[in-house]
Amino acid sequence: MASQLLFSSLRSSSSSNARFFSTSASRQILTHSRHLEPALRHFSRVFPRFDLDAGTPGNGYRSLALAARRLVAHSARRCRALESARRQSAGKAALSRHAAELEACAAGLAQVRALLCLARRLLRGSAPGELFPREGGGGGGEGEDDVSELVLREFSTMRNGCFYGRCLGFQFTPALRPFLQTITIGLVSFGENYSKEDPGVSASSLFTTGKFALDPELRGAEFERQTQHLGISFWKRFWSLTENELLASLASMAADPVDVCRLLSVPPEPLELPLASNPQLSVTIPPPVAHSGPAPIRMRLLSHRLRQGQDSAALSAITLSTERGVASRALPPSPSLLVHFHGGGFVAQTSRSHELYLRAWARDVRAPVLAVDYALAPESPFPRALEECFYAYCWAMRHCRLLGSTASRVCLSGDSAGGNLVLAVALRAAAVGVRAPAGLVAAYPVTLVRAAASPSRLLTLLDPLLPLGVLCRCLAAYAGEGDVGQVWGTEGMWGRGGCGVGIWGDGSLMGCWGSHRGHLWVKWGSRRDHLWVKWGSLMGHMGVTYGVLGVTQGSLMGHTGVTSISPLPPAPKQEEPEPQEDEEDEEGEGPDDVTDDVTAEGEEPYPDRFRPLRPRGPSPPPLFRVPPSPIARSPLVSPLLAPDEQLRALPPLHLVACALDPLLDDSVALARRMRALGAHVTLRVLPDLPHGFLSLAPLSAGSARAAGLCARLIRVLTGTPI
C-alpha cells in the first residue's frame, strides 16, 4: 500500500477507535503516526545516498524506514480489526484482546519513532554516504562527544519487550513468524529454567511451560529481562540446542544425502606452502597456539559423491567419526574445493548445526566442502578462531588430494561471524604470501566488531535473533573482554585463567591478551605501546613492553612497569522514569520531528515532549560501555577498518545480505569502500529475511532461495558450469 494511503487508513480507524474507547492506545497511535509520516518522507529523500549503487538499493536507513512502514501497516490492520469487532458487537473478551493488540502497537510505534530520531542523529554525525559515524565526530559541531556513543547511550536505555510479545516478527515475511514465535517462547522458557539454575535444563524443558505461549506480554517482558541479564554462557547453550543429538540426527535425515560426511581431527603440525609470488620459495605456517597452545583442529568434510582420496587410509587415520552415505565408485578429484566457516556469534554452533545448507551446497557446487569447527569464544577469544581457520585453509591446500580435490580453485564461504572469518583469512593469506582463495562468499557478515552505532544496528531493538545485549556479549567474548555483565559486576573476572600473546610467523605482534583475573590489551602491531588493564572493577592505562606481560597481578606489577591502576568512573546514576509525551498536543498539526532545529540543541535527540519507553526500575548495567579495545581495531577483527591497499588486494568478494538484518550496514559499508577502491565486490540485499537466513532454509521458501543464490555465486567462483 502506498505510504500516504497506509497512514490515512491508520489514522481513520484509530480515530474512530479513539472515539469509542477510553484507553489512550488509539490516541497514542494517532500521535505517533502524525510524526512518523513526515519522518519517513524525510528518510526516503536521503536514503538513496547510502546505497552501493542505483541497482542495489539497501542500507540501514532504508531498513529502518521499511520496518517503520511495516509496523504502521501492522497497526493499521489491528486497528481495522478492532473497528470491525466493534461493528459486529463482539464480546468483552474479544474486545479486550483487540485493545491489548493496540497497546502493543502504540508501544512499538513509540519505540520506532524514537529509533528514527536516533537515526537522524546518526545522519547528522556522519560523513556523506558513511553508514558508521566517524569516531569522535559529534556532528553539528557540538564538541567532542562521539555521536555513536551518544546514540548507544540513549538506545541502550530503551525498552524492547513490546517487540517480542504481540508484535513479534512483524517486519519479516509472514511464513517465518510462527517459527520466530516458537524460538522466542523456547528462549524465554529455557532462560527461565536457566536462571533458576535448574539442573534439569534440557531441550524438553522448553516444552514444559505454556505460559509464555499464552501470555505475549509476559513473554515480551521476560525476553527483555533475559537479554539484559543473561550472560554469554546462556546464549552459547541456547544457540547450541541444534547440536542436541536428537535434533541433529532429525535434521540430517531431512538433509540432502551425501556420500561423505566425516569429522576430521587434524594434528597441529607446521605446514610448508609455496609462496604465491615465487613458488620456488616456501613459507612455514605454524599451527594455532593462541590461548591454549597447540591442539588438533576439527573440520567436517562433506562430499555429495565419493571422490578419489576420500576413501584413503591417510584420511581414515585422522577421521574421528563418519556417517556413511551410499557406497559408490570414487569419482576423480574435483578441481574445486569450498572451505566454510560457520556463524554463531563466535561463541556457538558448529559445522553440524550448519549441515543442512552445506549438504545442499556440496551437491550444487559439485565440489567437496570442508567446514571448520574453530575454537569458540569466550574460552578461546581472538585470534584463536582466526588462527584455526587460516591453518585449515592452508592445510586444505596442502592436503587437497585427501579431500577429493585438486584445489585448482579454492573458495572461502562463511555466514555471519563466519563471514568475518572469511575476510580475515583472506587478509591473512595475502599478508603471509600464500596463494589467495579464488573467491569469497560472505553471507550477512559482521565486518566491524565494535560497539559502533549504525542505522541498521538500531534494528537490534526489534530483532528476535540478535538483540543488543547479545551482540555486545558476542563482541566482548571475541575481543577477549570476557562477559560484559560480569566485567561490570562485583564479581568481575575473578577466577578465569589463561594468558596469550599472538606473534605471527614473521615476528610481528598480532594481539595480546590475558584473562587471568583481568584483561590485557596491547595496541595492534607495535612493540611498545599502551596497555589497558582491566581488573574486574579496576582499570589502568600504562606503557609497557609487550614481551614481558605477566599473568598475575604480582608479576604484572613486577615485570611490566605498571605503576598505577585507577578505578573505573562511577556507575551512571539511576534514571527517573521518563514522563510520557503530553497527549494534549496530539490534536494539533503533527510537527516534523526530524527537522534539524529540533535536535540541534544539546544531547537530547528527541523533539520536545516525546520520549521513548524506558524501564521504570533501576537502570540496567551499561552493556556496551567497555572501553574500545585496540584488538577490535585490528583489520583481522574488523575487516572494514583494513587499509586501502589490503582491501584492494582481496580476491573477488560476493556479499549476500538481508534488508532487515541489524548487521546490514556492515556489508553495505564494506562494499562501498571496496567499490570506491576499484576492488571486485558485489552485494545482494535480499528482502524480508532475518539475519541467519541460511540456517532457516527449511522454514521458508525465501530462505531456501537465498541459500540457492549463495550456491550459484560459489559455482561462478569455482568455475562449475551452471
Ligand SMILES: CCCCCCCC/C=C\CCCCCCCC(=O)O[C@H]1CC[C@@]2(C)C(=CC[C@H]3[C@@H]4CC[C@H]([C@H](C)CCCC(C)C)[C@@]4(C)CC[C@@H]32)C1
Ligand atoms: C545501535 C546499536 C549498536 C549495536 C552495537 C553492537 C554491535 C556489535 C558488533 C559485533 C558483535 C559481534 C558479532 C556477532 C555476530 C553474531 C552474528 C551471528 O553469528 O548470528 C548467528 C547467531 C546464532 C543464530 C541466532 C543465528 C542464526 C540462526 C539461529 C538458529 C535458528 C534455530 C536455532 C534454535 C536454537 C533452534 C531451537 C529449536 C528449539 C527446539 C526451539 C537458532 C535460533 C540458534 C541461533 C542461531 C545467527
